[in-house]
Amino acid sequence: MQTREIRLERYPDGLPTSDHFNLVSVDLPEPQDGEVLVRNRFMSVDPYMRGRMREGNPYFSPFALGVALDGGCVGEVIASNHPDFEVGDAVTGFYGWREHFVTSGSEVTHVDPDLAPLSTYLGTLGMPGMTAYVGLLDIGRPEPGQTVFVSAASGAVGSIVGQIARIKGCRVVGSAGSDEKVAWLCDEAGFDAAFNYKSAGDLAAELDRHCPDGIDVYFDNVGGAHLEAAIDRMNFHGRIALCGMIAQYNATKTSSGPANLMLAVGMRLTLQGFIVSDYEHRREAFRADMAAWIGAGQIKWRETVIQGLENAPVAFTGLFRGDNIGKMVVEL
Numbered sequence: 071m072q073t074r075e076i077r078l079e080r081y082p083d084g085l086p087t088s089d090h091f092n093l094v095s096v097d098l099p100e101p102q103d104g105e106v107l108v109r110n111r112f113m114s115v116d117p118y119m120r121g122r123m124r125e126g127n128p129y130f131s132p133f134a135l136g137v138a139l140d141g142g143c144v145g146e147v148i149a150s151n152h153p154d155f156e157v158g159d160a161v162t163g164f165y166g167w168r169e170h171f172v173t174s175g176s177e178v179t180h181v182d183p184d185l186a187p188l189s190t191y192l193g194t195l196g197m198p199g200m201t202a203y204v205g206l207l208d209i210g211r212p213e214p215g216q217t218v219f220v221s222a223a224s225g226a227v228g229s230i231v232g233q234i235a236r237i238k239g240c241r242v243v244g245s246a247g248s249d250e251k252v253a254w255l256c257d258e259a260g261f262d263a264a265f266n267y268k269s270a271g272d273l274a275a276e277l278d279r280h281c282p283d284g285i286d287v288y289f290d291n292v293g294g295a296h297l298e299a300a301i302d303r304m305n306f307h308g309r310i311a312l313c314g315m316i317a318q319y320n321a322t323k324t325s326s327g328p329a330n331l332m333l334a335v336g337m338r339l340t341l342q343g344f345i346v347s348d349y350e351h352r353r354e355a356f357r358a359d360m361a362a363w364i365g366a367g368q369i370k371w372r373e374t375v376i377q378g379l380e381n382a383p384v385a386f387t388g389l390f391r392g393d394n395i396g397k398m399v400v401e402l
Contacts, residue, residue, distance in 0.1 A: 071098045075138040075168035076382055081124050085320045085390055090123075091383040100149075101172050106161075107149035108178065110402045113166035113379075114142035114192040115386040116226075117316050129345055141166035144181060144191045145402075155180075162191045169379055169402050185361060193226045193397030194371045195360055197346060201313060202230035203356045204349040206289060207238075209311040209342050214239030216286035217305075219277070221296040224251035224372075226397035227313060229259050231289045233369050236260050240287075243280045245273075245296065247392040254395060258370050273299045287311070293318050298328040304339050312343040320390055372396030 077092045101107045119141060122133045133139055143166040147159040152175035155161070161178040165171040181191045193199060205227075212218055218235040222228045223244025232242045232255065244255050244264040255264040263280040270276045277285070277299055284305040290297050293315025300310065334341060363369045374394035376385040382400045389398055 071170075072096065073098045073168060073170040074379055076379060077137055078123060078133045078135055078139055080135065081132070082320075086120070086123065086383070086387055088383050093380050098170050099172055101151045103151050104174055105172055106147050106152050106155045106175055106178060107170065107172050108145045108161060108163065108165070109148050109170050110143045110145040110166070110168065112144050112189045112192055113168075113382065113400045113402060114196070115382060115389060115398050115400065116141065116198070117314055117389050119386065120320065120390070139167035140164055142192045142197055144188045150175075160188055162196070167379075167382060186364060189373055189375070189397070189399050189401070190371065192399055193373060194230060194364070194369060195357070198226035198397060199230050199360055200349070200353065200356045201346040202227045202234060202289075203360070204346060204352050205311040205313050205344055206231050206234050206287070208349065208352070209340075209344055210235075210287040210289060210309050212238050212240045212287050215241070217241045217243065217281050217283060218287040218289065219281060219285045219300055220244045220289045220291070221300075222246070222291035222314075222316060223255055223261065223264060224259075224395050225291065226394075228289065228291050229255070229371065229396055230369070232261050233259055234363075235287070236262075237363060237368055243277075243285075245276070245292075251395055254372060258372075260370070267296070274302065277303050284308075289313060290315070292316055298330055301328055301330050301333050301339070304333070304337055307338050308340070310339060310341045312341060316390065374398045376400045378402070 072095050074095050079092045082090045121127050122130045125132050144162045147155050160181050160183045162181050163178040218240045220228045220231045224246040235242045242261045244261050245267045246252050247268050252264045252266050255261040265276045285303050286305050288300040288310045290312050291314045372395045379402050385400050
Protein backbone atom coordinates (compact mmCIF):
# COMPACT_ATOMS: atom_id res chain seq x y z
CA MET A 71 0.00 0.00 0.00
CA GLN A 72 1.22 3.48 -0.82
CA THR A 73 0.35 6.80 0.72
CA ARG A 74 1.35 10.43 0.23
CA GLU A 75 3.25 12.78 2.53
CA ILE A 76 4.68 16.29 2.40
CA ARG A 77 8.34 16.94 3.17
CA LEU A 78 10.27 20.13 3.84
CA GLU A 79 13.02 20.36 1.23
CA ARG A 80 14.85 23.45 2.52
CA TYR A 81 14.50 26.05 5.23
CA PRO A 82 12.79 29.25 4.03
CA ASP A 83 14.08 32.78 4.45
CA GLY A 84 10.97 34.88 4.88
CA LEU A 85 7.51 33.59 3.97
CA PRO A 86 7.65 29.96 2.74
CA THR A 87 6.54 29.17 -0.81
CA SER A 88 5.50 25.96 -2.53
CA ASP A 89 9.13 25.46 -3.60
CA HIS A 90 10.07 24.69 0.01
CA PHE A 91 7.77 21.64 0.13
CA ASN A 92 7.64 18.35 -1.75
CA LEU A 93 4.69 15.98 -2.12
CA VAL A 94 5.86 12.37 -2.43
CA SER A 95 4.40 8.86 -2.49
CA VAL A 96 5.85 6.29 -0.10
CA ASP A 97 5.28 2.65 0.83
CA LEU A 98 3.17 2.11 3.93
CA PRO A 99 4.19 -0.79 6.20
CA GLU A 100 1.74 -3.22 7.79
CA PRO A 101 1.04 -2.57 11.48
CA GLN A 102 2.98 -4.89 13.79
CA ASP A 103 2.07 -6.04 17.31
CA GLY A 104 0.98 -3.05 19.40
CA GLU A 105 0.59 -0.83 16.34
CA VAL A 106 -2.32 0.77 14.49
CA LEU A 107 -2.81 2.01 10.94
CA VAL A 108 -4.64 5.34 10.78
CA ARG A 109 -6.16 7.16 7.84
CA ASN A 110 -5.98 10.86 8.51
CA ARG A 111 -9.20 12.79 8.05
CA PHE A 112 -7.90 16.23 9.01
CA MET A 113 -4.47 17.73 9.66
CA SER A 114 -3.56 20.96 11.34
CA VAL A 115 -1.45 23.87 10.16
CA ASP A 116 -0.35 26.24 12.92
CA PRO A 117 1.78 29.39 13.10
CA TYR A 118 4.28 27.79 15.51
CA MET A 119 5.36 25.48 12.68
CA ARG A 120 7.16 28.41 11.05
CA GLY A 121 9.53 28.46 14.01
CA ARG A 122 10.44 24.85 13.30
CA MET A 123 11.40 25.74 9.74
CA ARG A 124 14.67 27.26 10.86
CA GLU A 125 17.66 26.06 12.80
CA GLY A 126 18.49 27.42 16.22
CA ASN A 127 14.94 27.68 17.59
CA PRO A 128 15.33 27.83 21.39
CA TYR A 129 12.25 25.78 22.32
CA PHE A 130 11.42 23.52 19.36
CA SER A 131 13.67 21.19 17.42
CA PRO A 132 13.62 22.14 13.72
CA PHE A 133 11.84 20.02 11.16
CA ALA A 134 14.25 17.59 9.55
CA LEU A 135 14.76 18.13 5.84
CA GLY A 136 13.74 15.46 3.37
CA VAL A 137 11.33 13.62 5.69
CA ALA A 138 7.62 14.02 6.37
CA LEU A 139 6.63 17.05 8.40
CA ASP A 140 4.59 16.44 11.51
CA GLY A 141 1.78 18.19 13.36
CA GLY A 142 -1.63 17.60 14.84
CA CYS A 143 -3.98 15.24 13.05
CA VAL A 144 -7.22 13.37 13.64
CA GLY A 145 -8.32 10.28 11.79
CA GLU A 146 -9.77 6.80 11.76
CA VAL A 147 -8.17 3.47 12.67
CA ILE A 148 -8.35 1.21 9.60
CA ALA A 149 -6.24 -1.66 10.94
CA SER A 150 -5.20 -2.51 14.48
CA ASN A 151 -2.87 -4.92 16.24
CA HIS A 152 -3.40 -3.16 19.56
CA PRO A 153 -5.97 -4.39 22.12
CA ASP A 154 -7.18 -0.88 22.99
CA PHE A 155 -8.06 0.16 19.44
CA GLU A 156 -10.63 -1.18 17.01
CA VAL A 157 -11.20 -0.51 13.34
CA GLY A 158 -13.36 2.61 13.07
CA ASP A 159 -12.07 4.28 16.26
CA ALA A 160 -11.50 8.02 15.97
CA VAL A 161 -8.06 9.06 17.21
CA THR A 162 -5.81 12.08 17.34
CA GLY A 163 -2.03 12.18 17.13
CA PHE A 164 0.96 14.11 15.86
CA TYR A 165 1.37 12.58 12.41
CA GLY A 166 0.00 15.33 10.20
CA TRP A 167 1.20 16.23 6.68
CA ARG A 168 0.48 12.67 5.49
CA GLU A 169 -2.58 10.69 4.47
CA HIS A 170 -1.87 7.54 6.51
CA PHE A 171 0.51 6.47 9.25
CA VAL A 172 1.45 3.41 11.28
CA THR A 173 2.39 3.99 14.90
CA SER A 174 2.39 2.53 18.39
CA GLY A 175 -0.95 2.68 20.17
CA SER A 176 0.71 4.88 22.80
CA GLU A 177 1.16 7.63 20.18
CA VAL A 178 -2.55 8.18 19.49
CA THR A 179 -5.50 9.07 21.72
CA HIS A 180 -9.18 8.24 21.42
CA VAL A 181 -11.54 11.15 20.76
CA ASP A 182 -15.33 11.35 20.92
CA PRO A 183 -16.92 12.26 17.57
CA ASP A 184 -20.29 12.64 19.31
CA LEU A 185 -19.09 15.60 21.40
CA ALA A 186 -17.96 17.65 18.41
CA PRO A 187 -16.90 17.16 14.77
CA LEU A 188 -13.51 15.47 14.36
CA SER A 189 -11.80 18.60 13.08
CA THR A 190 -12.64 20.34 16.36
CA TYR A 191 -9.99 18.20 18.08
CA LEU A 192 -7.38 20.17 16.16
CA GLY A 193 -8.79 23.52 17.29
CA THR A 194 -11.21 24.25 20.10
CA LEU A 195 -10.75 20.84 21.75
CA GLY A 196 -7.11 20.54 20.75
CA MET A 197 -3.82 22.35 21.17
CA PRO A 198 -5.13 25.85 20.26
CA GLY A 199 -8.01 25.54 22.71
CA MET A 200 -5.74 24.39 25.50
CA THR A 201 -3.29 27.19 24.66
CA ALA A 202 -6.10 29.69 25.11
CA TYR A 203 -7.23 28.02 28.34
CA VAL A 204 -3.91 27.93 30.19
CA GLY A 205 -2.64 31.21 28.76
CA LEU A 206 -5.66 33.14 29.91
CA LEU A 207 -6.48 31.38 33.18
CA ASP A 208 -3.01 30.49 34.47
CA ILE A 209 -1.06 33.51 33.22
CA GLY A 210 -3.67 36.21 32.57
CA ARG A 211 -5.62 35.36 35.75
CA PRO A 212 -8.68 37.46 34.78
CA GLU A 213 -11.13 38.62 37.40
CA PRO A 214 -14.81 39.48 36.86
CA GLY A 215 -15.29 43.02 35.60
CA GLN A 216 -11.76 43.36 34.24
CA THR A 217 -10.91 44.25 30.64
CA VAL A 218 -9.21 41.61 28.50
CA PHE A 219 -7.71 42.59 25.15
CA VAL A 220 -6.89 39.88 22.59
CA SER A 221 -4.91 40.40 19.39
CA ALA A 222 -5.47 38.13 16.36
CA ALA A 223 -8.78 37.56 18.11
CA SER A 224 -10.50 35.75 15.24
CA GLY A 225 -7.85 33.01 15.10
CA ALA A 226 -7.99 29.54 16.59
CA VAL A 227 -6.46 30.64 19.89
CA GLY A 228 -7.67 34.23 20.18
CA SER A 229 -11.33 33.47 19.58
CA ILE A 230 -11.35 30.93 22.42
CA VAL A 231 -9.43 33.26 24.74
CA GLY A 232 -12.10 35.91 24.34
CA GLN A 233 -14.96 33.51 24.93
CA ILE A 234 -13.41 32.03 28.08
CA ALA A 235 -12.80 35.58 29.34
CA ARG A 236 -16.47 36.37 28.72
CA ILE A 237 -17.51 33.23 30.62
CA LYS A 238 -15.34 34.45 33.51
CA GLY A 239 -17.25 37.74 33.62
CA CYS A 240 -14.76 40.01 31.87
CA ARG A 241 -15.21 42.74 29.29
CA VAL A 242 -13.55 41.45 26.11
CA VAL A 243 -12.03 43.48 23.26
CA GLY A 244 -10.38 41.99 20.18
CA SER A 245 -8.46 43.10 17.13
CA ALA A 246 -8.73 41.33 13.78
CA GLY A 247 -7.73 41.92 10.18
CA SER A 248 -11.06 42.30 8.35
CA ASP A 249 -14.58 43.59 8.83
CA GLU A 250 -15.92 40.04 8.37
CA LYS A 251 -13.77 38.82 11.25
CA VAL A 252 -14.83 41.73 13.45
CA ALA A 253 -18.50 40.98 12.75
CA TRP A 254 -18.02 37.32 13.67
CA LEU A 255 -16.32 38.24 16.96
CA CYS A 256 -19.10 40.59 18.00
CA ASP A 257 -22.14 38.84 16.57
CA GLU A 258 -21.31 35.18 17.26
CA ALA A 259 -18.31 34.85 19.58
CA GLY A 260 -19.75 37.33 22.09
CA PHE A 261 -16.91 39.87 22.26
CA ASP A 262 -18.01 43.19 23.75
CA ALA A 263 -16.07 45.10 21.12
CA ALA A 264 -13.68 44.44 18.24
CA PHE A 265 -11.97 46.49 15.55
CA ASN A 266 -10.25 46.03 12.20
CA TYR A 267 -6.67 47.08 12.89
CA LYS A 268 -5.84 47.14 9.17
CA SER A 269 -8.44 49.76 8.28
CA ALA A 270 -8.45 51.63 11.59
CA GLY A 271 -5.13 53.30 10.90
CA ASP A 272 -4.52 54.37 14.48
CA LEU A 273 -4.17 51.37 16.78
CA ALA A 274 -3.67 53.55 19.85
CA ALA A 275 -6.88 55.47 19.20
CA GLU A 276 -8.85 52.24 18.77
CA LEU A 277 -7.61 50.92 22.09
CA ASP A 278 -8.42 54.23 23.80
CA ARG A 279 -11.95 54.06 22.38
CA HIS A 280 -12.66 50.44 23.21
CA CYS A 281 -10.73 50.19 26.50
CA PRO A 282 -11.56 53.50 28.22
CA ASP A 283 -10.75 52.03 31.65
CA GLY A 284 -7.43 50.56 30.53
CA ILE A 285 -6.43 46.93 30.01
CA ASP A 286 -6.04 44.43 32.83
CA VAL A 287 -5.08 41.38 30.74
CA TYR A 288 -3.54 41.41 27.27
CA PHE A 289 -3.31 38.11 25.41
CA ASP A 290 -0.63 38.72 22.78
CA ASN A 291 -0.65 36.69 19.58
CA VAL A 292 0.93 39.36 17.38
CA GLY A 293 3.77 41.28 19.03
CA GLY A 294 5.15 44.42 17.38
CA ALA A 295 2.89 47.47 17.35
CA HIS A 296 0.08 45.61 19.14
CA LEU A 297 2.29 44.80 22.10
CA GLU A 298 3.63 48.34 22.35
CA ALA A 299 0.15 49.88 22.15
CA ALA A 300 -1.18 47.50 24.81
CA ILE A 301 1.68 48.25 27.21
CA ASP A 302 0.80 51.95 26.99
CA ARG A 303 -2.72 51.18 28.24
CA MET A 304 -2.13 48.49 30.86
CA ASN A 305 -3.52 49.08 34.35
CA PHE A 306 -1.45 48.67 37.51
CA HIS A 307 -0.47 45.03 38.05
CA GLY A 308 -1.71 44.12 34.57
CA ARG A 309 -0.79 40.75 33.08
CA ILE A 310 0.42 40.10 29.54
CA ALA A 311 0.38 36.50 28.28
CA LEU A 312 2.94 36.23 25.47
CA CYS A 313 1.54 33.43 23.35
CA GLY A 314 3.01 34.27 19.94
CA MET A 315 4.26 37.08 17.73
CA ILE A 316 3.01 36.21 14.27
CA ALA A 317 3.96 39.64 12.93
CA GLN A 318 7.62 38.61 13.28
CA TYR A 319 7.62 34.92 12.29
CA ASN A 320 8.71 35.57 8.69
CA ALA A 321 10.91 38.58 9.39
CA THR A 322 14.34 38.46 7.75
CA LYS A 323 15.82 41.02 10.14
CA THR A 324 15.76 41.17 13.92
CA SER A 325 13.19 43.68 15.13
CA SER A 326 13.60 45.97 18.12
CA GLY A 327 11.52 45.45 21.24
CA PRO A 328 8.69 47.72 22.42
CA ALA A 329 10.05 51.23 22.94
CA ASN A 330 7.91 51.65 26.05
CA LEU A 331 8.95 48.51 27.92
CA MET A 332 10.11 50.62 30.87
CA LEU A 333 6.42 51.16 31.68
CA ALA A 334 6.35 47.54 32.87
CA VAL A 335 8.46 48.61 35.84
CA GLY A 336 6.36 51.53 37.04
CA MET A 337 3.05 49.83 36.31
CA ARG A 338 4.20 46.61 38.00
CA LEU A 339 3.25 44.57 34.94
CA THR A 340 3.78 40.86 34.49
CA LEU A 341 4.86 39.75 31.01
CA GLN A 342 5.13 35.98 30.71
CA GLY A 343 5.81 33.82 27.71
CA PHE A 344 4.55 30.25 27.72
CA ILE A 345 4.44 27.04 25.72
CA VAL A 346 1.33 24.90 26.07
CA SER A 347 3.32 21.66 26.36
CA ASP A 348 4.49 22.84 29.80
CA TYR A 349 0.90 22.55 31.07
CA GLU A 350 0.10 18.88 30.52
CA HIS A 351 -1.04 18.73 34.13
CA ARG A 352 -3.97 20.99 33.12
CA ARG A 353 -5.22 18.80 30.28
CA GLU A 354 -7.97 17.00 32.19
CA ALA A 355 -9.31 20.27 33.62
CA PHE A 356 -9.26 21.79 30.13
CA ARG A 357 -11.15 18.87 28.62
CA ALA A 358 -13.76 18.87 31.38
CA ASP A 359 -14.35 22.63 31.29
CA MET A 360 -14.41 22.86 27.50
CA ALA A 361 -16.83 19.93 27.18
CA ALA A 362 -19.14 21.60 29.71
CA TRP A 363 -18.97 24.98 27.98
CA ILE A 364 -19.63 23.43 24.57
CA GLY A 365 -22.54 21.46 25.98
CA ALA A 366 -24.00 24.66 27.42
CA GLY A 367 -23.62 26.49 24.10
CA GLN A 368 -21.14 28.97 25.57
CA ILE A 369 -18.35 28.33 23.07
CA LYS A 370 -18.62 29.01 19.35
CA TRP A 371 -16.01 28.32 16.72
CA ARG A 372 -15.31 28.74 13.05
CA GLU A 373 -13.01 26.73 10.81
CA THR A 374 -11.37 27.44 7.49
CA VAL A 375 -11.11 24.10 5.68
CA ILE A 376 -8.74 23.53 2.76
CA GLN A 377 -9.22 20.38 0.69
CA GLY A 378 -6.44 17.97 -0.15
CA LEU A 379 -2.98 17.16 1.20
CA GLU A 380 -1.41 18.78 -1.84
CA ASN A 381 -2.85 22.13 -0.70
CA ALA A 382 -1.45 21.96 2.83
CA PRO A 383 1.44 24.37 2.02
CA VAL A 384 -1.09 26.89 0.67
CA ALA A 385 -3.14 26.54 3.85
CA PHE A 386 -0.03 27.01 5.98
CA THR A 387 1.17 30.17 4.25
CA GLY A 388 -2.39 31.48 4.30
CA LEU A 389 -2.10 31.77 8.08
CA PHE A 390 0.38 34.62 7.62
CA ARG A 391 -1.85 36.40 5.09
CA GLY A 392 -4.83 36.20 7.44
CA ASP A 393 -6.80 33.92 5.12
CA ASN A 394 -8.46 32.07 7.98
CA ILE A 395 -11.28 32.76 10.39
CA GLY A 396 -10.86 30.45 13.36
CA LYS A 397 -8.84 27.27 12.95
CA MET A 398 -7.19 26.48 9.63
CA VAL A 399 -7.38 22.76 8.87
CA VAL A 400 -6.73 20.58 5.83
CA GLU A 401 -9.25 17.87 5.01
CA LEU A 402 -7.60 14.78 3.53
